[in-house]
Amino acid sequence: MWDPYKKGFKAYLQLEKSLADNSIEAYLRDIDKLTQFLQETATMINPAEVDLKQLQKFLKWINELGMTSSSQARIISGIKAFYKYCLLENISRTDPTVLLEAPKLKRALPDVLSYEEIEEIIAQIDLSKPEGGRNKSILETMYSCGLRVSEVVNLKISQLYLDVGFIRVLGKGDKERLVPIGSSAINYLTIYLKHIRVHTQPKPGNEDIVFLNNRGTKLSRVMIFLIIKGLVKKAGINKTVSPHTFRHSFATHLVEGGADLRAVQEMLGHESITTTEIYTHLDREFLKKTLENFHPAFRK
Numbered sequence: 001m002w003d004p005y006k007k008g009f010k011a012y013l014q015l016e017k018s019l020a021d022n023s024i025e026a027y028l029r030d031i032d033k034l035t036q037f038l039q040e041t042a043t044m045i046n047p048a049e050v051d052l053k054q055l056q057k058f059l060k061w062i063n064e065l066g067m068t069s070s071s072q073a074r075i076i077s078g079i080k081a082f083y084k085y086c087l088l089e090n091i092s093r094t095d096p097t098v099l100l101e102a103p104k105l106k107r108a109l110p111d112v113l114s115y116e117e118i119e120e121i122i123a124q125i126d127l128s129k130p131e132g133g134r135n136k137s138i139l140e141t142m143y144s145c146g147l148r149v150s151e152v153v154n155l156k157i158s159q160l161y162l163d164v165g166f167i168r169v170l171g172k173g174d175k176e177r178l179v180p181i182g183s184s185a186i187n188y189l190t191i192y193l194k195h196i197r198v199h200t201q202p203k204p205g206n207e208d209i210v211f212l213n214n215r216g217t218k219l220s221r222v223m224i225f226l227i228i229k230g231l232v233k234k235a236g237i238n239k240t241v242s243p244h245t246f247r248h249s250f251a252t253h254l255v256e257g258g259a260d261l262r263a264v265q266e267m268l269g270h271e272s273i274t275t276t277e278i279y280t281h282l283d284r285e286f287l288k289k290t291l292e293n294f295h296p297a298f299r300k
Contacts, residue, residue: 009027020173030077047083055079079097112245112252114249134196137189138219144185
């Protein structure tokens with residue numbers, strides 16, 4: 001009964017929202033959960049007939065399945081998106097999700113590296129090997145520009161404007177943004193491109209990719225993770241560090257330095273300012289720790 005609606009919703013997410021395939025699959029799984037509930041409770045009706053009371057029962061049902069608060073919130077978000085589509089397509093005249101409340105989530109603050117720790121991690125790179133120069137330019141670029149790991153592995157030579165200090169990044173949903181790049185990252189990128197990458201023959205389709213492995217193809221996300229994991233271990237840093245930690249650190253250091261939140265949002269490529277606001281919480285933690293360490297009243 002719901003299959004035509006699911007197909008239409010999928011097309012809407014692909015064409016109008018330009019979402020990645022894995023995000024679309026996650027949304028469709030959320031709708032599958034709702035239809036599973038309707039089947040199991042023998043109330044299989046079309047989307048227009050679903051009301052708030054049924055959605056509240058559905059919420060109770062997924063809670064009893066033992067789902068975490070974050071999983072429940074994720075499903076509700078998917079159903080809200082589905083009903084937004086239903087309103088646009090006149091499948092439903094009202095939105096039953098308007099008053100549907102998701103469980104309150106406590107946002108976990110990610111581990112952040114200090115500038116000194118980032119320097120220490122980068123210092124572990126063996127520059128006597130060709131991949132050392134490549135890895136140094138990767139980490140310098142990640143920290144300088146606050147890139148997602150997917151943005152690093154897909155970065156193209158044609159997106160580099162090093163002479164004017166910018167790179168063009170293709171982010172989530174194929175949204176483009178211009179990000180300033182620091183002089184240190186420019187320096188190591190230039191060395192890599194001119195003296196290291198030139199000795200690697202790119203495989204067809206990889207000619208424009210910046211960072212190549214020794215087989216001439218682009219690096220995988222897992223490879224970047226393993227590179228960082230190895231360097232963190234060598235540096236003796238006992239924190240949970242992933243490629244995303246460099247992005248978190250980039251944003252946190254900007255906010256700690258007094259950067260405008262809208263500017264940080266623009267550089268990170270966040271669609272909503274609320275996503276960027278997590279860094280104000282991190283900033284408050286930084287301020288609190290600074291007071292505890294340096295203010296006499298806090299040392300009593």
